Amino acid sequence: MIYKAPFLPYDKIRPYAQLFLEKYHPTKTVPIPIEGIIEFELKMDIIPMPNLKTEFDVEGWLSNDFSSIYVDEWIQAERENRYHFTLAHEVGHLILHEDFYKQAKFSNVNEWLDLQLSIDSDQYSWFEKQAYDFAGLILVPPEPLLEQYRKAVQILESQSYEFRKASIDIVNEYISVFAAKGFKVSDIVVNKRINYDNLTPNVV
Secondary structure, three states, X not given: OOOOOOOOOHHHHHHHHHHHHHHHOXXXXXXXXXXXXXXXXXXXXXXXXXXXXXXXXXXEEEOOOOOEEEEEHHHHHHOHHHHHHHHHHHHHHHHHOHHHHHHOOOOOHHHHHHHHHHXXXXXXXXXXXXXXXXXXXXXXXXXXHXXXXXXXXXXXHHHOOOHHHOOHHHHHHHHHHHHHHHHOOOXXXXXXXXXXXXXXXXXX
């Protein structure tokens, strides 16, 4: 299949994420109830599949009729953060890549994998990165992230007056761990969001 991913750098994806949250979770209280949004707002089924990750190296995939998101059963049951991100990632494809799924023809995970292999590797990497960025933006929205960042800075200041002398990377790693629990995502996801929003102790 010949497919060219749309040109959507990070700042072009932000409005899509903002509109999604305004429509489906306008309060932006965290953690974002992505599972409920999918099931009750988007009217989609979440279908667990045994051994999806171990046998196919796939954590989740979106049906091309937009009726279902399939997820690895073990991740759903045992890795809540990864489960949330997998769901949000597939919603990213739904929102950003509707034209691709309308062109695509697949009905099971094997056909989905075959389709992936038919796409130029650079295009597929771009396709996946866009969904990753969208997922980060809806699970870690800018306003709650800034609020959590400020709280973490206050804690650091109360613990050590010299923390601002530390490397910004080290400070942001600490803050990412602190904030990740509230968002129910990994600290890696939060750290990427902090970097994309250019947050530092000096700006809060």
